[in-house]
Structure formats: C-alpha cells, structure tokens
Amino acid sequence: MKRIRKIGIVLAIAGSLLAEAVIPTAAIESDVAETESRTEDDNRLEDESQTEDENDTEAGEETELPEEPALEAPQLKAESSTRGGIKLSWKTAENVREYILYRSTEKTDGFKSIYRTKTKTSYLDTKCTPGKKYYYRLTVRSEEKEQTADGKVIAGRFLKQAELTNISNVSGSRKLVLSWKPVKGAEKYQVFRQNKSTGEYKKIATVDGAKTSYTDSKRTGGKVYTYKVCAVDANGGKGKQSAKMSQMAIDKNKKMIALTYDDGPSIYTPTVLDALEQNEAHATFFVVGNRVNQYQTYIKREVALGCEIGNHTYGHNSLQRLSSAQIQDVLGKTTRAVKKQTGVDIQVMRPPGGGYNSSVCKAADMPVILWSVDTMDWKTRSTSATIRCVKQQAFDGAIVLMHDIHKPTVQAADTVIKQLKKDGYQLVTVSEMAAYRGGMKDGKVYNKFRK
Numbered sequence: 334m335k336r337i338r339k340i341g342i343v344l345a346i347a348g349s350l351l352a353e354a355v356i357p358t359a360a361i362e363s364d365v366a367e368t369e370s371r372t373e374d375d376n377r378l379e380d381e382s383q384t385e386d387e388n389d390t391e392a393g394e395e396t397e398l399p400e401e402p403a404l405e406a407p408q409l410k411a412e413s414s415t416r417g418g419i420k421l422s423w424k425t426a427e428n429v430r431e432y433i434l435y436r437s438t439e440k441t442d443g444f445k446s447i448y449r450t451k452t453k454t455s456y457l458d459t460k461c462t463p464g465k466k467y468y469y470r471l472t473v474r475s476e477e478k479e480q481t482a483d484g485k486v487i488a489g490r491f492l493k494q495a496e497l498t499n500i501s502n503v504s505g506s507r508k509l510v511l512s513w514k515p516v517k518g519a520e521k522y523q524v525f526r527q528n529k530s531t532g533e534y535k536k537i538a539t540v541d542g543a544k545t546s547y548t549d550s551k552r553t554g555g556k557v558y559t560y561k562v563c564a565v566d567a568n569g570g571k572g573k574q575s576a577k578m579s580q581m582a583i584d585k586n587k588k589m590i591a592l593t594y595d596d597g598p599s600i601y602t603p604t605v606l607d608a609l610e611q612n613e614a615h616a617t618f619f620v621v622g623n624r625v626n627q628y629q630t631y632i633k634r635e636v637a638l639g640c641e642i643g644n645h646t647y648g649h650n651s652l653q654r655l656s657s658a659q660i661q662d663v664l665g666k667t668t669r670a671v672k673k674q675t676g677v678d679i680q681v682m683r684p685p686g687g688g689y690n691s692s693v694c695k696a697a698d699m700p701v702i703l704w705s706v707d708t709m710d711w712k713t714r715s716t717s718a719t720i721r722c723v724k725q726q727a728f729d730g731a732i733v734l735m736h737d738i739h740k741p742t743v744q745a746a747d748t749v750i751k752q753l754k755k756d757g758y759q760l761v762t763v764s765e766m767a768a769y770r771g772g773m774k775d776g777k778v779y780n781k782f783r784k
Contacts, residue, residue: 404428404482409471411489412570413518415563418459419489420570423471425454431474440468440486463493463572464517490518492564492572498676500560500580500639503768507582509549511560516572519564524549525574527559534561534574554584555759557613557639580639581615583759585769588729589782590758592616592749593704594737595645595683598628598635604743606634612750614760615640618737619683619702622647622667629674636675641762643702644668644682652684652693660696680764681773689778700773702763703780704734710742719745724752730770730783732763 407423414420421434431451435444436458448456461467471484493516501510511524519542525534526549540547542564552558559579564572583589594605597620609616618635620642625632635642646652647663647670655663668679683702684693694701708722719742723733735742753760763782767773770782 404473404475404480406482407432407471407473407484409434409469409484409487410568411469411487412568413490413492413564413566413572414457415571415573416457416459417491418457419461419467419491420455420457421448421469421471421489422455423484426473428476429473430476433472433474435470435472437468438465440488444468444470458489461491463491466490466518490566492516492518492566492570494573495522495562495564495575497560497562497575497578500578502580502583502639502765504548506585506769507550507552507554509552509558509580509582510546511549511562511578512546513562513575515545516564518566519572520567521565522547523563523565523571525561525563527561527577529559539565552582554582554587555613555754557581557615576637578637578639581613581759581761581765583761583765583769588756588758589761589766589769590727590729590753591732591761591763591766591782592735593619593643593683593702593732593763594735594742595619595685596621596649597737598624598631599738601740601743602628602631602737603634605737605746606631606638606640608746608750609640609760610638612747612754612760614750614754615762615765616760617641617643617681617702617763619643619645620667620671621645621649622663622670625667625670625674632671632674636677639762641681641764642671642675642677642679643763644671644679644699646682646685649685651686651688652697653688653690657692657696660693661698664697694776694778697776699775700767701776701778702732703778704732705781706731706733708733708735708742710735710739710745714739714741716741716745720748720752723749727753727756727758728781729758730766730781732779732781 405426407426410422412420431449433446434448434456436447437443447458467489468486469489470486473482495516496514497511498514499512504510521542522540523536524538524540524547526537527534538547557579559577561574561577563574594616597618618640644664644667647666650663652660664682671677671679681700681702682697687703689701706723706726708719710719719735737743750760766782770784773779
C-alpha cells in the first residue's frame, strides 16, 4: 500500500511539472501578440505625432524664405538733346521699386536729387547751361527690402548751337568750303545741304570733332547751295543746327559778271535781295556806314545770301578832299559797323563818285573797285533804261554799277538777273570773280576782271 501511495505521489508531482512546462508557451504567444500590438500603437502614435508636428508647423512656425537677389548697378546714359537740355536714359531693372536721379556740377561731391520715378526710363534735364558739363548718378531701390544700388557717375553736356562762319567758293572750281566755330564737347559734326525742290535738309557728311571745315566738291557752276551744321556728342546726342548759310559754286570756265549796288542799304534793298535769292545770284553792296545800324536786318541778309559787303565810306564822303587820316577814319568806321552787325570783315572799297588819286588808294589799304558798265540809273530813274543798258553792255568779267536807293533800279533787278543767267552768266561778287581772274591787291584799282 505504501508503495502504491508513493507511486501516486510521484505521478502527481510529474503532472504538476508538466503543467508548468506548457503555461510559458502560451504566455510567450500572448507576450508576442501584446508586443506586436504595442508596436502598432507606438507606430500609430509616432505617425500621429509627426502629423501633429507638421500641422503645428503649417499653423504657427515660419519657414526660411530664399534671399532676394542683389540689385544690379544701373547703367546711365547722357546725351545732348535738340529739345534743349541733357537727356538721361536707362534700362528697366528687375525687382526695382524706384529710380532716383542725382546731379552735381562736381564729379565727386554735391549731388542732389532732381528726379524720382517708378516706371519711367528717361528724363530731360532742361535746367542746364549750354556748353557746361554736369555729372549724374542713378540709384535704384528694391521692391521687397530697403536695398539700393548706385550706378557709376557719368558726365553730360548740353551742346551749344553750331555756327557756320563762312562758305568759301574761291578754293577751286565748283568747290565749296564750309567753316564753323568749334563746339565744346563735340565728338563729331554733321553737315546738311538743302534740297531746293523740297526745302528739306539732307545729311551729306559726318566730320571728326577735331575739324571745323568741310569741302563739298563737284557742285554745279552758277548754282547757289544752302547748308546747316550741327555738333554731335559721344553718345549721339545733338546740339541745335546752325542758322542756314548759302553760297554759289563757281565754274571758272563759264562766263561771270558782277552786279554792284551803291549808297544803300535802303527801304528798297529787300527787292534786290528777293530777286537774288529767287534766281540764285550774288551781288556786291557798297554800303554807307551811317546807314548800317538803321538797316542792319538787310545787311545781315546780304551776308546770309552769300553776297559781298563793300565799303563806300561812312557818310558818302569825297575822299580826294580828305587827308589820309580822315580817309582811314571814314572807311574804318564803316568797316567796324559792318563787322559789329555781321561779323564780316570788308575786303573791298569804292570811292563815292569814283573819285580817287594815289593818296586815296594808299590810305584805303584795300582794292579800289570802279565799274565797266555804268547804267546811269541815278540820272534816268528808269527801270526799262537800266534793263536795256545791262543787256546791251554786259560782257564776261564786267562790273555793273547800280544804286539800291532808287525804286526804278530795284524794280529792274529781277529782269536783269534772269536775262543775264539766260545768256549764260554766273552772277558773282567782285571778290569771287577776282579769285578766278588773277586776284586783287591792296591799293590797286579794278573795273573789270577778264580771263
């Protein structure tokens, strides 16, 4: 019995041990499931946490934006404007809120703002003195931030109006040589010639800024040409064109004749000038000095048309009765009066009444011009007689005497000029004809210039 009881006890212990061995396996499986469950929960919580973090960033936190690109320094251009001033221009720049233009009379100091704009790309500075240099700088401001950029300082100059001083037609057959005053700041000059049929001026040449003359070659003999010139700066800006000036091209092989008018100017002088201009002709006016200021407009027009001004004393003085000093005085006063009004120096003289002697010639110190065709218009006071005289007595190299103080004489001008041109004459000044016919000397007397 005891043995049976011992066996039972052993079996009971073994069963208990076996039960303990099975339980851990189930517990492991339970633990794995629990671990997997916790992992999924942890992952879910982490995802939720990341989502919340992202939501928090979108809702409240600021992200760092890219920096605004640096502004480029603006490039400014200055050029003279025919509208009157200096034109400043620049290109549109990105990210720019405002353009500010500064000006100074010094290169490194004294700049003051003269113009602000948000959209414009040019400005005309009209508050500047012609010929004076000014300095400019352009500053730009950015759109987003208070960022600025300054351009380089540049210089600008409002070019003065060009001034033609002379057109010579005695340098060679059918050549016209234009001369003008230099313009400060000029990089070059442009020369314009008028189209007679349209009245428009066409550019015929560009001349280097270091030069102040131009030769227009191979012109038609006996034809008058009209010119203008203007200065141009380094950026292509221009000054105003000069006043027009006319001159005749002369063909040395064609016939020539010189019409001369004494004792003026007078109220009748414009009639002669109109006829000369309309028919492309020249004449020589021997003026009385005490009439120059009163009729200065006519004197200036004579010069502008390419005509010649001669000296006829200051008060129509009889020179043979005067001393050398007195002769020089009455001639000098007239020369100075004409110079003041026109800028032209008188080159020839005519003694009133044709009266002269060796003392007059010596004191005059310039060529003494008489005539070969005397119309006697002062005596006849007849338009038809004047026309008839010129037509019958004209010859190549002749100098014709008339007076622009008599109405019948000036009324003959248009017919006389047209008739002479029809007969093949170039109507030139005394000095022009002399230049192609042997020239003149001071103190010598001339009444014609034949080949």
